[in-house]
Amino acid sequence: MNKFASIFLLLLSGLFTLTSCDDEDDVEGEDPNPSADETTGNLVLKMEPFVGEKALQSGSANTLKTTAQERRVLFSEAKFYLSDFSLEKPGGGNWPLDGGTPGNAFDDQYLLYQYETSEYLLEDLEPGSYEGINFTIGVDSAVNTKVDPSSWPGDHALSSARLHFGYWAWNNGYKFVVLEGQLDTTDTPDGTLEGNMVMHLGLDELLRDANLSQNFQIEAGKTDTLAIKVDVAQFLKGLDLAKRHETHTINGSEAKTIATQIADNGPDVFSIMQ
């Protein structure tokens, strides 16, 4: 394991120590120093899964149009990692969510999105006005292949203890985007779901940034909400799914081409819902 992870673990054990001391010092009924809740705010990212203009159907086929033809796809898995979150301040400044409070490093930096869950909480944010939110699709290269996934706390987005943990079994690094299911692969779509879709996308070079512009407020002691449309179909835009419905990113040049196209489509997957 590298030094980065070791430092992280030391930091974590330090946090546990601090937390336990605070607990012992707390006295019921007394008002201690202003808590984080009163000086910082929270933001819920309400990330609604869509296929085109319709909500993503789980358990039944969705119709999507990646090329000229419409095609039916039944998603069994649609998940991806987001990292390097930052909030845009008025005037162009960026506030990275890299540990706004001591010991909270990394917590707000990573998100494992699964279409079954739509709300994700970003905590302990600096109150104020913001003009947008930025993030990277995938796990940033400082961590992706370099930090042992078993070293994260069990509920952390990157932990190997997470049920929907997405890590290459045979190579270091996370699967940034995983799209799996059944689909119609006939040249002239007839509605049958006879083919399998397996899109696994990784590698540092396929990290892509998404920038969403929207004015919003973070208020001290409050939890605000930012609604984001996640159009999963956008990942597949331009792909002829009759022929191109499988990639493990580096299992051949064709796979790399598909993975790169999915990565390039990534920023268009996300948009602010009005």
Added chain:
Amino acid sequence: MKLLVGLVVFLALLGACQPGEENPGTNPYTQKAKPEVPTDFPPPPLEQEANNPRSQAQVELGRELFYDPILSRDSSTSCGSCHMPSKGFADSEAISPGFQGRKGFRNAPTLTNVVYRENMLLDGGSADLFFQAIVPFEDSNEFNLPIAEALERLRQNTHYAEEFEKVFGQGPSSFTLTRALVAFEEMLISGNAPLDRFRRGDSAALSASAVRGKALFESDSLACKQCHSGFNFRKEGFENNGLYRNYEDPGRYRITLQEKDRGKFIVPTLRNVAETAPYMHDGSLPSLRAVIDHYEAGGKGHPNQSTLIGGFSLSPRETEDLLAFLRSLTDHEFLNNPQFQNPHQ
């Protein structure tokens, strides 16, 4: 004088046996585990981590887990299924079966002295033992069981739940599970083969045939030592040994995507090599004799083939001598070490 001696002994006993305090030297939960490293070996590179005590009990817990099929989805496969002590911690099958008998596409490598390796997996796709410990869980051909589900099984198992608490002061987690498994693997150090005893001065440890084979092995004409040298009979790195003209398995290329790495695989240790048949990344060569034949023929001529593989010619006796030398790398003390065997049998 007797009084003085008696007083010293009494004080020593008093110091050693405080009421209610166990001697840490005999308590497996506090006693540090250290691999038994021969004096002519370098110290193993053990990463120092918080919350990883590397106690004797942790190693024992790791051994139990290593051999327990509870970690696979259908409870059929354990680490020890493919890494058997009697097979030099490798497998006698060319491709080992895993979950529901499914097979991957590579031969299981030996775990002999694995703690010294800088890269794991045959193509180096895994950075270290901690990363590697995750691989069989995620691989649908091996355990095919998400770690989250494996951890839940361990939490439901009274014995394991208690042992994790005693060893780590916390229950089964991704961190503690991998640290237990790796603690056991770190102990798998082999360094007492006949060749080792010969090197340490026991001239009777090798047969005359093995001594002749050693000279052949170390000769420039065979060039074996160019890749298989040092205390562990391997160098760090990856080589294309010319097994095929066209490789179905791209080897290291799969990780780096660089054409120069196509058909390259990690250079294996030759320790206990006589026990790890079949050979090569795909287990396609059934015996050491077949391996020698391959190198003698000079490889199939892949563009990335190592320039060290240019062919040579051995007489039947020389071949036997070389085989005798390779067999002298078998460390029976290591293979039969009771501390490394399956505790569930």
